Amino acid sequence: MTRLFSLLAFAIFISLGSESLAQVPLPSTSSGSDTAEMATTVPEDITTDEINSMVARMSDDEVRNLLLYQLDAVAAKNETVTPTLSTSERVAKLWTAFTTPTVDAVKKLPVVGPKIGEAFSNFSASYGGGGAVMTMLGLIALVIAIALGVEFAVRAWLARSSSVTAQDSTETGLREAVVFLLKRFMREIFGLVVFYVVIRTLGRTVLSPQQLAFAGPFVLNLIWLPRLTGACSRFILAPHRSDLRLVNVNDQWAKFLHRNIIGLFFLAGFTLFFTGFSNSNGVPTSETRIGFWLDSLVYVYIIFIALTAREGLIDLMRGTDPDRTVADETFAKFYPYFAVGVAVATWVLVSTLIGLQQISALVHGAHYLTMFLLLMAPVIDTAIRGLVRHVVPPMRGEGPAAEGAYLSTKRSLVRIGRVIAAGIIIVMIANAWDFSVGALMREGVGIADNVFGFLMTAVVGYVAYEGVSLWINSRLAAEFTALGMSEEEADAEMGGASGSRLSTVLPLMLLTARIAIIVVFGLLAIGNLGIDITPLLAGAGVIGLAIGFGAQKLVSDIVSGVFFLVDDAFRTGEYVEIDGTMGAVEKISIRSMQLRHHRGAVHTIPYGEIPKLTNYSRDWVIMKLKFTVPFDTNPNQIKKIFKKIGQEMLEDPLFKDDFLQPFKSQGVFDIDDVGMVIRGKFMAKPGKQFMIRKEIFNKIKAAFAESGIDFARREVRVALSDTDTHEDLSEQQQAAIMGAAAATASQQEEAPAAAPKGPD
Template identity: 65%
Template sequence: MRQLILSIASVLLLSIGLSAVAQAQTLPTTTISSTSAEAPEIDPSEMSPEAITSMVARMSDDQVRAVLLDRLDAVATGSTSGEAPQSLIDRGAALWAAFSTPLLDALRKLPVLVPSQFQAFSNFTASYGGVGGVMGLFGLVALILTVALAVEYGVRTWLIKIRNPEATQGEATLRGSLTFLFKRFLREIFGLVIFYITVRIMGRTLLDPQQVTFVAPFIGYMIWMPRIAAAFSRFLMAPNRPDLRLVHISDRWARFIHRHIIGVVILGGATIFVVDFNATNGVPPVTTRIGFWIDSMVYLYIAFIAWTAREGLSEMMRGDDPDRTEFDEALARIYPYYALAVAGLTWVLVSTLIGLQQVKLLLGGAHYTTMFWLLMVPVIDTGIRGLVRHLVPPMQGEGATAEEAYMATKRSYVRIGRVVAVGAVLALITSAWNVSLLSLLQDRAGIADNLFSFAMTVIVGYVVYEGVSLYINRRLAAEMTALGMSQEDADNEMGGGGATRLSTVLPLLLVTAQGVIIVIFGLLSIGNLGIDITPLLAGAGIAGLAIGFGAQKLVTDVVSGVFFLVDDAFRVGEYVEIDGTMGAVEKISIRSMQLRHHLGPVHTIPYGEIPKLTNYSRDWVIMKLKFTVPFDTDPNKVKKIFKKIGQEMLTEELYKDDFLQPFKSQGVLDIDDVGMIIRGKFMAKPGKQFMIRKEIYNRVKSAFAENGIDFARREVRVALPEAAKELPAAEQAALTAAGAAAAQQQEQQAPAAAPKGPDG
């Protein structure tokens, strides 16, 4: 063994010496030494075979092994680096050659297609003892199918009798339609299982192993698979029961698509069966390329269905949801063309794989599975939207806020369903191509693992984002609709009731939570790509410090806002006054708040500039009303009228829950030159006082009219002396008119009264 190692080492060192001699002029001081132990040094100019042999003889076994391993590593590295990397153009040319080769080969072999197929039939006939044997085999197959179908029919008839499956005609609910269609689907599948068991038992009984090799693929691909497809299509399309149909499509297109789905499956099964049949009977697939032509017919068939039924497919994708978005409309319009593209790309993929000699991947039908699920993705999306429309609880309350929350809830459920559906479809497609996601997770190596981890992190982060948004939006809608505020209350002049404390904080909490989720999962996803996020975190810390020092006013606004919210100083919808600026709190953000004045202007006030805040909408409101009556009115009579009105309104459903104290009289407030000013007051919930005030005004006016009480008016009285009373009536009227004109002129010359504020 030692002699063998010495010999190999001698050869390797000789090659090192020869190369070193060639480089002696540029590297005159190069030496060779062992990495594991001290080895003899030798000048490159002295690298003769005798010197190398002498040096190896003086080296220990460990030194020889170290030199050998180093040389082998160098040889491997040199061979790897010597291969020129393949350019993008070269790869494109190779893929084009792989794609075009099967097509050109199939065209070249068209002349031998029919003769070779006849040869396969001849070999098949000869292997079964001639025409008589083949006819006998077909007779046995017909007998097996007849018995299996009869047994299946009997079992399904028995199930129909004991389960009463038929649904009544007419309008059906979603639950009723799903129940009936699912039970019918289960009966069909159970019948197919019985059919399969019967065929298997009779096949093993009546057929020999050679006959089974023909009958089993024939029944499986040409009968079993199309019937499975028909059961699924019948569950979804319900071509003969439009009242139970789960998709929004007319009878014409439902029947058309149902028939041709079965046709596509039959043609796809024929591709696999014919290729297997020819290979079994002495005609390899490469001889005729018949599988290529039949497989291409499958994609042409799908393109024919998509183009012919494009109106029905768009109608099915659009659905009957009244809350469709622009994305849903666009998806419905492009779905037929999407189906054409999927069929064409699948054909290109299959041709390329054949050119790359990857035919084994196609024998299991992975390309058909991929095409099926890609075509089903938009259909699944339509189903998700339909289920969400039926499963989401109805809108709570009325108004724009409740409607917006309802729509946000629906869209959140739809988006979550889409993410889950895409993940499931990708898992099914990768499984069809024998790619195990579990093994990918366990191996955790290479760019594939990085991309997969990145995608999974993004999906999980998106689901968390949507879940948090959905929860907070639902709570916000419940809080806003629980207030019971009408649009009339929202349009009041001032002092309306505000929202709850939770509904005020929830929008800020939603924005904060969404930002935190985006940052956390964004950093995690970037880390999963193999990028070091430590510099990003350090940069974020430095940027935070810079913002903190450079934007102290911003920090003051944010901190002040936090403490105002903690103190519950205001809520959305409440009417407040800030340093002379009045308005209803319309919107709050992290830095500022917006006040809507009762005349329309919007004031934006940073929290840091609020020295004092007065809230007019907290807990209760006292409304005081003034009525001017003539001097001869009995105040006690007015007091009784006010008390009666207050007691009556406390018993009415519309007002009783809004009163905190009933309407009552406060007696005579003042006396002026017109009459007596009598004041009344009541206490009510914030935001309800204006509606109550309107009703009180109406009732007081009616009650005064019933009791003969007039409201005082400004008038001019002219007192005539006793001597003037003896004058004729015409002269008395002239004197009265002159006095009224003088009084009116004096009133016009008096200074104008000061304007009144919002409180009157």
């Protein structure tokens, strides 16, 4: 009862303070099957004794119901309903928020000067007058001078003790330039650290806490930040050392950018310092809008730099990589205008946030960090391309295959670097605006977590996609280079050099791996959005069954191709024959293969339609050459000539590596009605036999001419009957007889050639 009484008194007094509910009807109560209704009136000027009397007449249930009803009434009255705004109302609200700071700043221009004077007067008064202020400024200047002296002494000592130097020569390599610039940069950073430690130690010794409150932001924003910017700019731009410069920009624009980047950061630091100074000395920036004007001046300065140094910025963004794409070139030309757009967008964002009274992040410079990171993102991209250019090993081998693999490797590394850099930039921007990615990962709730999970899965999948492509392409390039394959060999009579088993299978592995990665990570990403992927998997299974039943021929082709590859029946570049169709294997896919005939025709043959495959390019090939010489030729002399030619070919650097067995004579192979058929043979690597054969033909012709050996020629002799004489025949009759004899001899020669022959 005591607790109920206390709660009732609390609720009644709340109701009395809320300007309402002088009369409150009690909810109905029931006991057993009877229901009684009662109403109690709570007067506005109720006293403690009256409360005791009321409670004494009420049951516990009635007190509880009255308490709940009274609390609900008070909550309903005090509840503020936020109206839902339409799209047009939201746009109007944002427009008002954007224009309000500008209009207000223009209206307050007349009071800017007097208010700034008032801030300085308050500052002087707070430190005890002008004399005390001058004393404080003198102490601060003395501390800064001492800190600078110690810093320069330390840097000079480090410079003398450093053994790394860079000569003034255009032949300075990248490694030497980076080492020198990095050494110099680290000396500058170490000097800034020494400067900070000395000035902090001396400041705490000679300055009061009140004076430190002024000196700290002053040194940080107007001295330390611009000097740190200058050190970073000198490392990248090297304005006075063109031979060490890491970016593609000439001396004029390097010096211009170096000066103005330092000036830009000085202006940004001055903006942060002066707004804090004004607020801490009794003149809030809302009274003068001086922070608005200084902040706007920063964006105007950026636009000035971007438009003035357009040429230098375009060259800088273009980089020195000769393999840049059309997209790289286009964005390089667009970058100055991108910088202008970033500056304008940041100004619009800052103005809108000020109009919405959301300036907590702006006070800490979140908008400056965001703008800086966005402006640096393309610069980082250029740096990634330049780094990849020097990190990737030189192209191995020659030809389109090696060149394509080299470019593919570079592009994959550049894309992976871009993804990593974009992730780091996004995290830094999120932290600048107090949006914790780590907290989002830990909490794991809400639509933001779903989107974040989707993006992270997509990024991991993309990196895996590029990583697999990078590895397979590099292996493929190594295989092609090791084999010495090139398109110039495609015009050989029976194909060029054959590829390895890896060079044949890797393209299919690449395609399969890419499809698998896209499917798996695509489903995982969709699942992270909160979408149930079970129906998708079930649907994919049903579609797979439908394809299996409805496309049995396709399945047969794929399965047959798998077994052909397992059996290593053919490789890319090999010359094969399939059911009378001949050609070099130019391309293989999951379902079919393409044969390039030596006359240019391309045949596409599904694997399921291959009854038998004959490979003419596997491991080795034997070429047999026939020569017909007159009957009176000495075979031993020809044997010596062939042996000599074979020895010369083995010593020829153009052909010696292509022989497996030297060219040699096989003696008299046959004797016909023309002369003796002498045969020679050699064994060579597949695809190399045709160039060797051509050279052997040339050498044999020259050797026969030098030795006085003629090649036998077919002759047709016509014998006339005794009753006819040559003189009695006319010219027409003689021509007819000779033509008939030549035709008969030709038919006799072609008949054996058409008959089936045994193995050579």
